[in-house]
Amino acid sequence: MDTHSVHQYKEPAPVIDREQPLTSMMRRFDVAAEILGLERGVYEYLKTPVRQHIVSIPIQMDDGTIEVFEGYRVIHNDVMGPSKGGIRYAPDVTLDEVKALAAWMTWKCAVVNIPFGGAKGGVRCDPSKLTRVEIEKITRRYTANLMDVFGPDKDVPAPDMNTDEQTMAWVMDTYSMHTRKTENAVVTGKPLILGGSLGRREATGRGVMVTTLAGLDRLGMDPRKAAVVVQGFGNVGSVSAELLQEQGCRIVGLSDISGAYYNTNGIDVKAAIEYVRKNRTLDGWKGGDPVTQEELLTSPCDVLVPAAKEDQITPDVARKINARIITEGANGPTTAGADPILQEKGILVIPDILANAGGVTVSYFEWVQDRVGYFWTLQRVNRRLERMMRTAFDTVYSVAEKHKVTLRIGAYVLAIDKVAKTLKVRGIYA
Numbered sequence: 125m126d127t128h129s130v131h132q133y134k135e136p137a138p139v140i141d142r143e144q145p146l147t148s149m150m151r152r153f154d155v156a157a158e159i160l161g162l163e164r165g166v167y168e169y170l171k172t173p174v175r176q177h178i179v180s181i182p183i184q185m186d187d188g189t190i191e192v193f194e195g196y197r198v199i200h201n202d203v204m205g206p207s208k209g210g211i212r213y214a215p216d217v218t219l220d221e222v223k224a225l226a227a228w229m230t231w232k233c234a235v236v237n238i239p240f241g242g243a244k245g246g247v248r249c250d251p252s253k254l255t256r257v258e259i260e261k262i263t264r265r266y267t268a269n270l271m272d273v274f275g276p277d278k279d280v281p282a283p284d285m286n287t288d289e290q291t292m293a294w295v296m297d298t299y300s301m302h303t304r305k306t307e308n309a310v311v312t313g314k315p316l317i318l319g320g321s322l323g324r325r326e327a328t329g330r331g332v333m334v335t336t337l338a339g340l341d342r343l344g345m346d347p348r349k350a351a352v353v354v355q356g357f358g359n360v361g362s363v364s365a366e367l368l369q370e371q372g373c374r375i376v377g378l379s380d381i382s383g384a385y386y387n388t389n390g391i392d393v394k395a396a397i398e399y400v401r402k403n404r405t406l407d408g409w410k411g412g413d414p415v416t417q418e419e420l421l422t423s424p425c426d427v428l429v430p431a432a433k434e435d436q437i438t439p440d441v442a443r444k445i446n447a448r449i450i451t452e453g454a455n456g457p458t459t460a461g462a463d464p465i466l467q468e469k470g471i472l473v474i475p476d477i478l479a480n481a482g483g484v485t486v487s488y489f490e491w492v493q494d495r496v497g498y499f500w501t502l503q504r505v506n507r508r509l510e511r512m513m514r515t516a517f518d519t520v521y522s523v524a525e526k527h528k529v530t531l532r533i534g535a536y537v538l539a540i541d542k543v544a545k546t547l548k549v550r551g552i553y554a
């Protein structure tokens with residue numbers, strides 16, 4: 125038996141119109157930097173990650189063979205405080221993607237005004253082909269390799285694509301074994317029993333709901349008359365759909381990786397959640413007419429919530445979109461090339477670094493609760509989250525109005541200005 129094979133993954137095939145998330149991020153960053161008149165040195169400082177780690181993760185698989193995976197952790201910026209950001213497991217994770225996601229975290233934390241910098245991590249692996257034991261080994265070895273990087277005062281991971289509460293529990297346990305003490309503030313998104321926060325699971329969707337209502341309010345639209353389409357029906361998509369329905373919105377479209385569905389009369393979101401709980405995906409669901417993913421994104425609605433993955437709204441799709449508001453539940457769902465098209469069509473885009481910041485906000489609450497050792501009620505978590513999201517929306521809105529730019533550029537201007545000013549006050553060491 126070959127016990128030293130190396131796990132090789134092909135680079136994902138380039139997709140027409142696909143814009144690398146790093147390019148997308150930098151195009152918006154550049155516009156905001158120009159508006160702020162950012163001096164060259166500060167521009168260079170803020171665009172460059174402070175640290176980039178690549179680690180090798182050798183694992184003994186269940187069949188006895190050894191496979192070697194590659195893991196990444198990028199600290200984009202730690203000027204505002206310990207860096208914060210999720211860990212994703214996917215076959216197509218690249219260092220560039222992790223760099224973009226890490227930078228988004230820096231800007232997101234600044235937009236909602238929490239004392240964290242930005243980071244992101246990933247392991248290039250296909251979790252659908254791994255057993256639970258193999259995923260646990262990958263997680264523990266990845267954590268052990270990054271022992272000097274992680275820490276409650278240094279860098280605090282969280283879940284992201286294909287990682288969950290259990291993954292965070294393994295990170296916390298491995299870290300605690302090495303430091304010889306239970307250190308639950310080293311990660312967020314943990315199970316409640318290990319010091320997780322009430323409301324964390326629903327936090328991103330709740331933030332999407334709050335910012336969508338704020339957007340409808342600005343356009344003078346009644347949520348009870350708003351038709352909503354949600355792309356992606358995982359954590360963010362399903363909670364966003366459920367909470368918006370609770371607010372009186374009519375959910376007319378849903379999708380996940382297995383297919384998309386449209387029903388102009390309104391979808392019973394709770395029934396769809398129950399269907400996915402039993403069947404894992406929406407495949408075969410009868411609550412709406414099957415449509416293609418593109419038809420879903422471009423179907424008639426008032427609010428479109430892309431909550432699946434990056435690069436879904438390309439210039440081509442943007443031209444056909446029929447919504448008044450796009451609330452970006454996912455990170456980077458709109459390519460930079462699509463921005464001017466949406467702007468020209470007068471669509472209010474509530475950008476990812478604002479719309480999906482509810483997750484990191486409650487992660488911050490979790491970190492605070494772990495460090496103090498005192499846990500909040502769900503009402504307190506939700507009340508504070510809703511207040512912070514509403515304040516962030518209003519602040520971004522007024523910055524955008526002041527500079528006569530989109531909410532996206534307004535959010536970047538707000539965030540970059542804040543981090544740049546903090547950097548200036550701290551000064552450059554040595």
Ligand code: NAD
Nearest residue numbers: 328356357358359360380381431432433453454455480483
């Ligand atoms: P998830 O894995 O729980 O759900 C993802 C959903 O998208 C699934 O329903 C999946 O089937 C669907 N999907 C995947 N590819 C698709 C495609 N091509 N077309 C349609 N649907 C597709 O993930 P999540 O935690 O809900 O995250 C979704 C997005 O939100 C990601 O971009 C993530 O980075 C971002 N995000 C998540 C959080 C969080 O707290 N979970 C916070 C901020 C941002």
